Amino acid sequence: MRIERFSGWLIAAAAMALVACGGAPAASSPTPTADVGSGQLQGAGATFPSPYYTKAFYAYNQKYNQVSVNYQAIGSGGGIQAFTKNTVDFGASDVPMTATEIAAAGGPDTLVQIPTIIGVVAVAYNLPSVDNLKLDGTTLANIYLGTVKKWNDPSITAQNSGTNLPSTDITVVHRADSSGTSYAFTDYLSKVSPDWKTKVGAAKAPAWPAGIGGNQNAGVGQAVKTTEGAIGYVELAYVIQSQLQAAQVKNAAGKYVKPSLDGATAAASTVSGISPTNFSITNASGDKAYPIVSYSWAILRKDQTDATKGKAVVNLFKWVVTDAYNDPLVNGKTLEYAALPSETQTFALNQLKTITSGGKPILS
Numbered sequence: 001m002r003i004e005r006f007s008g009w010l011i012a013a014a015a016m017a018l019v020a021c022g023g024a025p026a027a028s029s030p031t032p033t034a035d036v037g038s039g040q041l042q043g044a045g046a047t048f049p050s051p052y053y054t055k056a057f058y059a060y061n062q063k064y065n066q067v068s069v070n071y072q073a074i075g076s077g078g079g080i081q082a083f084t085k086n087t088v089d090f091g092a093s094d095v096p097m098t099a100t101e102i103a104a105a106g107g108p109d110t111l112v113q114i115p116t117i118i119g120v121v122a123v124a125y126n127l128p129s130v131d132n133l134k135l136d137g138t139t140l141a142n143i144y145l146g147t148v149k150k151w152n153d154p155s156i157t158a159q160n161s162g163t164n165l166p167s168t169d170i171t172v173v174h175r176a177d178s179s180g181t182s183y184a185f186t187d188y189l190s191k192v193s194p195d196w197k198t199k200v201g202a203a204k205a206p207a208w209p210a211g212i213g214g215n216q217n218a219g220v221g222q223a224v225k226t227t228e229g230a231i232g233y234v235e236l237a238y239v240i241q242s243q244l245q246a247a248q249v250k251n252a253a254g255k256y257v258k259p260s261l262d263g264a265t266a267a268a269s270t271v272s273g274i275s276p277t278n279f280s281i282t283n284a285s286g287d288k289a290y291p292i293v294s295y296s297w298a299i300l301r302k303d304q305t306d307a308t309k310g311k312a313v314v315n316l317f318k319w320v321v322t323d324a325y326n327d328p329l330v331n332g333k334t335l336e337y338a339a340l341p342s343e344t345q346t347f348a349l350n351q352l353k354t355i356t357s358g359g360k361p362i363l364s
Helices: 008-020 048-063 076-084 100-106 139-143 181-193 195-198 216-225 236-242 262-270 305-321 341-352
Strands: 039-045 066-073 090-093 111-123 171-175 212-214 230-234 248-249 295-300
Touching: 039 076, 039 305, 048 066, 048 236, 048 305, 076 090, 076 100, 076 181, 100 139, 100 236, 111 181, 111 216, 111 236, 111 262, 111 305, 111 341, 139 181, 139 195, 139 248, 171 181, 171 216, 181 195, 181 212, 181 341, 212 248, 216 230, 216 236, 216 295, 230 236, 262 295, 295 305, 305 341
Parallel strands: 039 066, 039 090, 171 212, 171 230
Antiparallel strands: 090 295, 111 230, 111 295
């Protein structure tokens, strides 16, 4: 499948340029008197939601020009490190912090983690003569284990009857940095392949058995695009941006499913009680569920020492988890992100209500 729609990404890219220059310009009809706090907020972390965050933070500045956001997409591991070092107002990760990471950041009573959006990890490939490639999880795991090395391997041809697969070597591309996207991908592989679970497991920075590394989602996407025979995993927005081919992946119901917003929504609907300790939605049941789907998370300090900026960051994320998705300047559907289910949205809002400044809740 070759995905052609990328106009939404171009809007996001334009917004990113504005944000990188110190925040978007003021809107023609801003509402500076709204009691949402103020300040230049610094955030860092996951590249997985970056196209969505870029548009959302730009739109929020247009709505409330007293709040601007400088978000650096440096990867989930980098975002957690920046939050731990207290150099940002919020961190972002596609997998919640571990107990060890939480302890290093000050302990469980010092922070909150909230889900913000749902994204799709697409399996991108570069075979110009092959559209609609189909792969099951076992074969995908074996490709990344380095045991399936050619595109005409019997395990691939058996799933692609009628397709003339070349004898081209498979170039495996993975993330070089610590990444929540890697966690989602390897979490999926661990569920469908006992060999992967035993030999590698699920991790943000696994010990990859094969392949070459690319920095961040954009780096992996670029490596796949420029290398015939390559395969890599990237957030769907980056597939759209680069007009990459994306494989259909066999789900738990035995159906080959294209990466899509509908597939993400179907997967998320199968898991209730989402929290930082119950967050995996990979390999979900259901005919329509796409199997490699993940929530993305924001990390905020529970006690905001700067009351004005604290109010700004809490109100920003209140908007992100409620109204941002359908805002005309954001429109999460254009980049194939899925909105939070209502139950998960309520969880996020309740977590935000625990954040205080001067001993008092910021949100009522």
